[in-house]
Amino acid sequence: MSLDDRKLAVLRAIVQDYVETREPVGSKALVERHQLGVSPATVRNDMAALEEEGYLRQPHTSAGRVPTDAGYRLFVDRLTRIKPLSPAERRAIERFMVGVVDLDDVVHRTVRLLAQLTRQVAVVQYPSLSRSAVRHLELVPISTTRLMLVMITDTGRVEQRLVEMPGPVPETDVWELRRRVNEKLAGQRLADTPPLVQTLVDECDTERRATMACLASVLLETLVERSEERLALAGTANLTRGGVLDFQGTLRPVLEALEEEVILLKLIGDLEPSTTRVRIGDENEIDNLRSASVVSSGYGPGATIVGGLGVLGPTRMDYPGTIATVRAVARYVGDLLAQN
Amino acid sequence: MSLDDRKLAVLRAIVQDYVETREPVGSKALVERHQLGVSPATVRNDMAALEEEGYLRQPHTSAGRVPTDAGYRLFVDRLTRIKPLSPAERRAIERFMVGVVDLDDVVHRTVRLLAQLTRQVAVVQYPSLSRSAVRHLELVPISTTRLMLVMITDTGRVEQRLVEMPGPVPETDVWELRRRVNEKLAGQRLADTPPLVQTLVDECDTERRATMACLASVLLETLVERSEERLALAGTANLTRGGVLDFQGTLRPVLEALEEEVILLKLIGDLEPSTTRVRIGDENEIDNLRSASVVSSGYGPGATIVGGLGVLGPTRMDYPGTIATVRAVARYVGDLLAQN
DNA sequence: TGCTAGCACTCCAGTGGACAGAGTGCCAGT
DNA sequence: ACTGGCACTCTGTCCACTGGAGTGCTAGCA
Numbered sequence: 158m159s160l161d162d163r164k165l166a167v168l169r170a171i172v173q174d175y176v177e178t179r180e181p182v183g184s185k186a187l188v189e190r191h192q193l194g195v196s197p198a199t200v201r202n203d204m205a206a207l208e209e210e211g212y213l214r215q216p217h218t219s220a221g222r223v224p225t226d227a228g229y230r231l232f233v234d235r236l237t238r239i240k241p242l243s244p245a246e247r248r249a250i251e252r253f254m255v256g257v258v259d260l261d262d263v264v265h266r267t268v269r270l271l272a273q274l275t276r277q278v279a280v281v282q283y284p285s286l287s288r289s290a291v292r293h294l295e296l297v298p299i300s301t302t303r304l305m306l307v308m309i310t311d312t313g314r315v316e317q318r319l320v321e322m323p324g325p326v327p328e329t330d331v332w333e334l335r336r337r338v339n340e341k342l343a344g345q346r347l348a349d350t351p352p353l354v355q356t357l358v359d360e361c362d363t364e365r366r367a368t369m370a371c372l373a374s375v376l377l378e379t380l381v382e383r384s385e386e387r388l389a390l391a392g393t394a395n396l397t398r399g400g401v402l403d404f405q406g407t408l409r410p411v412l413e414a415l416e417e418e419v420i421l422l423k424l425i426g427d428l429e430p431s432t433t434r435v436r437i438g439d440e441n442e443i444d445n446l447r448s449a450s451v452v453s454s455g456y457g458p459g460a461t462i463v464g465g466l467g468v469l470g471p472t473r474m475d476y477p478g479t480i481a482t483v484r485a486v487a488r489y490v491g492d493l494l495a496q497n
Numbered sequence: 498m499s500l501d502d503r504k505l506a507v508l509r510a511i512v513q514d515y516v517e518t519r520e521p522v523g524s525k526a527l528v529e530r531h532q533l534g535v536s537p538a539t540v541r542n543d544m545a546a547l548e549e550e551g552y553l554r555q556p557h558t559s560a561g562r563v564p565t566d567a568g569y570r571l572f573v574d575r576l577t578r579i580k581p582l583s584p585a586e587r588r589a590i591e592r593f594m595v596g597v598v599d600l601d602d603v604v605h606r607t608v609r610l611l612a613q614l615t616r617q618v619a620v621v622q623y624p625s626l627s628r629s630a631v632r633h634l635e636l637v638p639i640s641t642t643r644l645m646l647v648m649i650t651d652t653g654r655v656e657q658r659l660v661e662m663p664g665p666v667p668e669t670d671v672w673e674l675r676r677r678v679n680e681k682l683a684g685q686r687l688a689d690t691p692p693l694v695q696t697l698v699d700e701c702d703t704e705r706r707a708t709m710a711c712l713a714s715v716l717l718e719t720l721v722e723r724s725e726e727r728l729a730l731a732g733t734a735n736l737t738r739g740g741v742l743d744f745q746g747t748l749r750p751v752l753e754a755l756e757e758e759v760i761l762l763k764l765i766g767d768l769e770p771s772t773t774r775v776r777i778g779d780e781n782e783i784d785n786l787r788s789a790s791v792v793s794s795g796y797g798p799g800a801t802i803v804g805g806l807g808v809l810g811p812t813r814m815d816y817p818g819t820i821a822t823v824r825a826v827a828r829y830v831g832d833l834l835a836q837n
Numbered sequence: 838t839g840c841t842a843g844c845a846c847t848c849c850a851g852t853g854g855a856c857a858g859a860g861t862g863c864c865a866g867t
Numbered sequence: 868a869c870t871g872g873c874a875c876t877c878t879g880t881c882c883a884c885t886g887g888a889g890t891g892c893t894a895g896c897a
Contacts, residue, residue, distance in 0.1 A: 181860090183859065183860050183861085184860075184861080185859085185860075186859095186860095195869070195870085196869070196870050196871080197860095197870090197871095198862095198863095198869075198870055198871070198872090199868085199869055199870070201860090201861070201862075202862095202869090204861090205861090205862080215860095215861085217876090217877060217878075218860085218861070218875095218876055218877055218878095219858095219859065219860050219861060219875085219876050219877040219878070220859080220860070220861090220877075220878080221859085221860065221861095258658065258659065259657065259658060259659050292639065293637050293638075293639070293645075295635050295637055295647065297633050297635055297649060298633075299632065299633070299649075305633075305649055305655075307635065307647055307649075307655065309637060309639075309645055309647075309657075313659075315645070315647065315655070315657040317599065317649075317655045318598065318599060319598065319599055319653075391756060392756070393733065393752050393755070393756065394748075394749055394752035394753040394755075394756060396752070397747055397748055397749040397752060401741065407737055408734075408737055408748065409734055409737040412733050412734035412736070412737060413734040415733070415734075416731060416732070416733060416734060521889090523888065523889050523890085524889075524890080525888085525889075526888095526889095535840075535841085536840070536841050536842080537841090537889095538840075538841055538842070538843090539839085539840055539841070541889090541890070541891075542839095542840090542891095544890095545890090545891080555889095555890085557847090557848060557849070558846095558847055558848055558849095558889085558890070558891095559846085559847050559848040559849070559887095559888065559889045559890060560848080560849075560888080560889070560890090561888085561889065561890095838897100839896105839897090840895105840896085840897085841894105841895085841896080841897100842893105842894090842895085842896095843892100843893090843894090843895100844891105844892090844893090844894105845890105845891095845892090845893105846889105846890080846891085846892100847888105847889090847890075847891100848887105848888095848889090848890100849886105849887090849888090849889105850885100850886095850887090850888105851884100851885090851886090851887105852883100852884085852885085852886105853882100853883095853884090854881105854882090854883095855880100855881090855882085856879100856880085856881085856882105857878105857879095857880090857881105858877105858878090858879090858880105859876105859877095859878090859879105860875105860876090860877090860878105861874105861875080861876080861877100862873105862874095862875085862876100863872105863873090863874090863875105864871105864872090864873090865870100865871095865872090866869105866870085866871085866872100867868105867869085867870080867871100
């Protein structure tokens with residue numbers, strides 16, 4: 158029924174021990190390792206109650222208890238003391254980031270850093286296009302009927318796309334197109350551009366209309382539909398840490414899920430500002446990840462969010478530590494981005 | 498000593514059976530499944546001889562035989578009949594590639610295709626910069642003292658890099674720099690550019706000298722030192738096919754190796770023209786991949802090679818099938834590239 | 838000389854029983 | 868409301884045993 162303080166303390170102790178030892182924890186061992194101030198028998202009663210309420214379960218009758226997903230959830234929500242990063246970790250973060258040269262570099266370093274610090278699988282989303290603004294659009298003639306469209310965003314992303322023109326385009330026209338496109342779109346957030354692109358075509362003189370229409374359709378594709386989805390992944394090998402046991406027998410489903418960008422984006426995307434989100438087991442609605450938890454956070458310069466990052470590991474995970482690390486790294490990347 | 502025809506037939510049969518069943522194969526089962534025309538006892542003698550010569554080994558005294566790395570090597574070199582692709586596979590390749598829009602697209606689709614067809618881990622290297630030629634260089638002002646350098650190659654790769662200038666650069670200077678750089682470098686193979694970049698600085702009037710020098714150093718970095726190393730990976734989940742047994746217990750080392758781009762490049766790089774290379778177990782000098790084989794091939798438009806691709810799987814792998822697939826895909830990608 | 842049949846031998850994988858250990862649930866007592 | 872004690876349950880492990888698969892060797896046959 159009620160969750161009095163001691164029961165919560167017992168749950169916390171069980172989670173901590175289980176995360177550390179990977180073995181079901183019994184009442185006796187529990188009182189020995191933690192100062193609970195009561196006897197094993199009492200703890201047993203509490204355990205039974207916690208099991209009744211769905212926070213614990215027993216692998217078999219005469220084994221210790223193991224937290225359920227609900228148990229971890231309760232632990233994360235109410236029992237976690239925020240663990241400050243160790244100085245060593247802070248230093249690792251600082252050192253990891255000296256001498257970054259461009260966005261690719263930032264993303265790759267970040268994902269490795271995250272994987273290394275948390276010893277888990279790390280995912281970092283590139284700054285999402287829809288939340289970025291256009292800095293510059295460049296048109297480069299490749300052949301007489303082909304242009305390369307290069308878009309540079311304020312977050313440093315560079316997207317390119319080949320544009321097949323209906324007919325030959327003289328170089329002066331390319332200049333003119335470039336001028337107009339930039340005039341209209343530079344500085345705009347990508348999410349706001351589609352109507353502008355339309356007016357761009359409307360305002361065009363009939364002679365260049367066809368060319369512009371062609372360009373516009375590719376622009377729309379590039380700006381909104383496509384390649385929202387870049388991301389980087391690292392630390393897959395960490396899945397094997399602690400045998401295959403952590404993932405109920407096979408890594409298969411997890412590895413499969415990690416291959417699907419769409420799935421990963423779902424996991425680390427959709428973030429509310431400045432929170433770190435934890436999804437435990439079933440909570441991340443993907444069947445393949447029933448036995449995994451995801452800790453994720455948004456990042457971006459200042460208070461705005463331009464992308465997500467996170468780590469994935471077994472439900473049996475050091476939540477306080479992982480949450481602290483993810484949050485710290487997210488903040489750090491945000492700062493780095495703000496400097497550009 | 499000598500490897501008469503029957504012994505070779507026996508070896509071939511053993512490799513085929515073992516690849517299929519994953520179990521040590523004994524003399525009796527062998528004569529039952531293949532028309533060898535001799536008795537089990539004879540086969541046993543041959544097996545003993547093959548073991549003596551290092552092509553087979555016995556997990557334990559009363560078990561069947563298993564091919565060694567040397568056995569597979571012999572099989573690949575002398576016993577493989579080239580297996581033509583099934584029509585279904587051909588169709589899969591064709592269908593997989595309809596509607597590609599740019600290089601990223603080609604590479605990503607290719608790597609997935611390879612993984613899917615071979616049911617193994619696939620790696621595709623982006624067209625290597627050093628073997629490509631510059632198509633166009635673009636300079637985009639980001640702020641008064643910062644330029645974005647964008648390079649487009651004839652293989653469709655686009656590389657970008659931020660250039661920090663010593664002082665403010667007027668827009669007319671940017672145009673001038675762009676003109677000169679393109680005049681000198683466009684059309685050149687990247688490998689040939691470094692001396693040209695130097696002359697570019699030398700020929701510059703003193704007033705723009707500092708700016709050009711700055712640009713040149715970044716150019717050199719971009720052109721030769723850096724980002725030779727892009728590649729795509731897919732099919733990691735296929736490693737779990739057939740339990741963990743194939744990789745002597747843990748996927749750990751394999752997954753670790755797959756995270757290191759340098760290692761992957763070593764595996765699929767350094768290719769002689771139009772051959773498909775097979776590296777079995779120990780042959781790929783990386784400790785972590787003792788239990789893995791790599792089948793790789795170069796690809797490129799026409800007869801030139803601009804990059805490598807390949808698959809990685811357990812030494813116990815269907816070599817004829819894998820080799821055929823890798824070769825076919827490599828050729829197909831080459832054709833695709835030639836069309837651009 | 839080369840192949841084969843037969844035989845003794847080896848080793849593994851699977852089965853079943855016994856047993857120690859860890860952990861529980863419950864009850865009676867404080 | 869907590870605790871000590873006790874009976875009970877279940878697992879994991881060790882051991883011995885057995886059937887089967889596969890071998891190596893030797894003697895015999897073409």
